[in-house]
Amino acid sequence: MAGSYWKKKPLGKTMILGIISVMLYAILLMNQDIINSYFGKGSLYALLPIITAFMFSVVHGSFTGNFWTLLGIKAKKKKEVK
């Protein structure tokens, strides 16, 4: 009974997101000079940090969410707000 109650943990999804996330950070840190030179230009290049931030938030945000789920830390069900 308990086995059917607990949902399967998202191991594969977390690993894939984790690898993509690490790759994004590796690209960022291994190309610091070129990235800084473009991102620090200002003007229309201002879109670069904004797009990058959105990209990291999607990938790394999904990864961290799944990471805690994998560790068994999940939200309490049916929490009443009011």
Next chain:
Amino acid sequence: MDGFLSETANFINLDWMNIAYLFVVGFIGGLVSGFIGSGGAFVLTPAMMSLGVPGLVAVASNMCHKFPKALVGAIKRARYGQVDVKLGLILGISAEAGVLYGIHIQESIKRSFGDAGSNLYVSVAFVVVLGIVGSFVLLDALKTYKSGNTHEEEKATKLAKWVQSINIPGTMVYFKSLNAKVSVLFTIPLGFATGMLAATIAVGGFIGVPSMIYVLGAPSLMASATELVIAFVMGLGGSFKYALSGLVDIRLAMIILGGSLFGIQLGAIGTTYVKPYMIKVVMGVIMITVLFSRGLMVPVYLSQLGILQPLSEATVKLLKNTSFAIMVLALFLGAFIVLKAMWKGIKTEKIATKEAIGHGKI
């Protein structure tokens, strides 16, 4: 603004120690933000500056980690039904105006009184706002705790009931978090004040969350979750503004984001396990602790302005270090309370689940 922003962006060299340091501070900041809707920024900016990052680059990079973090936190808490998107967007847009005005005031003070004058203004704003609002929030949380009604539904304050009772035709908007219509003529000044505070002390939520709770009548959980929407709107606008001048160091922003996204997920999960008054406890404790941190710096700036006798270099260094240490302590204290309350909640839930399984209810 041009003069203010014309300083050339100076991006520091990062080593693994710096990366680890920013990641950990980001995690703790994110944990607190996920729980109370804001916080963390007041430590992150000085933390970056302690690595040699110029002030404006630190502010800009902090801003650029804040909006994606707030976005992830808001989406997470929206899944728990805690976010009032409409209220967040309306407050967020007026907060953006507050941020611009707040920066304008900062610039005027800096032009007239120099760095010491600007720092003094920031510290006094910290002490006054956190002193008044922080004491009020903490006392209210203590009152709830002592009354033993921690499980009961939060009641709207008299002020909130009055605000909700005022009908100004053409300006009324229904907000689900309040379950009432409120005139935007009330929400605009609140958003504006939130933005002004964000531009001054980097944490607008110290006005935004209490004003949603006490002035508008939102439950603590919804107020803290909705603050994340405000932070997203403010952070996005602010980041773009700074990025236009090339001041965002994307490496710093993304490293802090790396840690803070782990934290914000955990903090958001934590809100589902705790009693609502815990939001006020964490917020109040952080506010009062930070107040002492900034209060210590007031004599330093007063002496730099020639209002007080000059302080010795050793005294200034001691005050600066103590102030930074107390600020870090504030964040750790907040994080500790969040983790402890969450741990307790998870434990209670597990016991309840086991009992339910034992009784065949699940």
